[in-house]
Amino acid sequence: MLKDKFGRHINYLRLAVVDRCNLRCTYCMPENGLTWIKQHELMTDEEMLRICSVFTDLGIDKIRITGGEPFVRKNCIDLIEKISKLEGLTDLSLTTNGLLTGQYLPQLKEFGVKSVNLSLDTLNEDRFFTITRRKSFDKVMKTLDGLLKYHFKVKINTVVMENQNIEDIVPLVGLTKELPVDVRFIEEMPFNGNDTNISLKWNYPQIYKYIQEHFPTIEKIADPKSSTAYHYKIPGFKGDVGIIAAYTRSFCGDCNRIRITPSGILRTCLYEGGGINLKDEIRSGKTDQELKEIIINSIDKKPKDGWEAEKLTLTDSSIHQSMATIGG
Numbered sequence: 378m379l380k381d382k383f384g385r386h387i388n389y390l391r392l393a394v395v396d397r398c399n400l401r402c403t404y405c406m407p408e409n410g411l412t413w414i415k416q417h418e419l420m421t422d423e424e425m426l427r428i429c430s431v432f433t434d435l436g437i438d439k440i441r442i443t444g445g446e447p448f449v450r451k452n453c454i455d456l457i458e459k460i461s462k463l464e465g466l467t468d469l470s471l472t473t474n475g476l477l478t479g480q481y482l483p484q485l486k487e488f489g490v491k492s493v494n495l496s497l498d499t500l501n502e503d504r505f506f507t508i509t510r511r512k513s514f515d516k517v518m519k520t521l522d523g524l525l526k527y528h529f530k531v532k533i534n535t536v537v538m539e540n541q542n543i544e545d546i547v548p549l550v551g552l553t554k555e556l557p558v559d560v561r562f563i564e565e566m567p568f569n570g571n572d573t574n575i576s577l578k579w580n581y582p583q584i585y586k587y588i589q590e591h592f593p594t595i596e597k598i599a600d601p602k603s604s605t606a607y608h609y610k611i612p613g614f615k616g617d618v619g620i621i622a623a624y625t626r627s628f629c630g631d632c633n634r635i636r637i638t639p640s641g642i643l644r645t646c647l648y649e650g651g652g653i654n655l656k657d658e659i660r661s662g663k664t665d666q667e668l669k670e671i672i673i674n675s676i677d678k679k680p681k682d683g684w685e686a687e688k689l690t691l692t693d694s695s696i697h698q699s700m701a702t703i704g705g
Contacts, residue, residue: 378436381679389439389634395450396639401510439468448477461488475520492530499545532559537579553616561619581622603633629682645679
């Protein structure tokens with residue numbers, strides 16, 4: 378069992394399999410994309426599988442496949458199948474933008490994937506293009522239909538952005554009336570791949586206030602342990618509503634997760650700037666036992682919260698990275 382110095386049980390690994398994405402969302406990266414990780418700096422499938430195996434040996438029982446967009450990685454579905462067979466893994470999930478995902482739904486179901494987070498910031502086709510800079514709205518909605526058809530647990534992740542998609546909050550909440558989906562509204566974070574800071578007007582209290590004005594019967598419900606979201610339900614609705622205070626960082630106390638970037642860097646906190654590169658350790662010939670010792674030592678140094686992590690970072694470069702590079 379992995380624990381940090383604050384006694385938090387670490388059992389959840391978010392594995393970013395690629396930094397590339399087939400969308401260009403304004404809050405994630407510039408229009409012309411990023412300086413992508415060079416091919417030789419990316420982990421191979423074998424390296425990713427080995428790292429996941431080492432982590433499950435240490436007590437990690439939940440792995441989420443993220444990116445970038447996971448299915449931009451060649452043969453990602455084969456990697457997911459291999460990871461799904463790891464001993465000790467009880468929960469395998471996926472975060473995706475939905476563009477390429479639909480064709481793989483039967484296989485994902487077969488591999489035991491139960492939960493899929495779908496990134497969707499608007500229900501309006503024109504605003505979708507404005508936000509993502511791509512005309513792919515219909516593909517994403519078709520994937521949403523497919524996810525429900527195959528009975529995946531679906532969470533829709535929506536980044537709330539001033540002057541871009543505020544008018545979508547009510548329709549997205551409305552989805553939960555007839556569909557068994559969780560819609561989670563996320564505070565915008567300054568991970569946009571450039572040096573543009575944001576002024577956060579739409580924080581957790583403001584988002585909740587806006588929803589409550591339109592759905593006055595909304596009720597607070599229990600938050601699962603280690604959840605990053607505050608959970609709510611509207612009586613009679615099939616799905617739930619969540620709000621993630623990603624920028625104001627009020628969810629750190631029960632953090633149970635760590636991240637591996639596409640290049641193999643272990644990040645014990647989303648907001649820290651560095652970390653041990655496990656891929657380099659593998660390529661230098663480290664044994665599994667040596668990797669475990671490196672991981673245990675790194676997790677023991679996991680910051681108390683995101684604010685501490687940012688202070689420990691020597692520069693503010695971490696907040697100007699893209700979530701595609703860090704692992705969304």
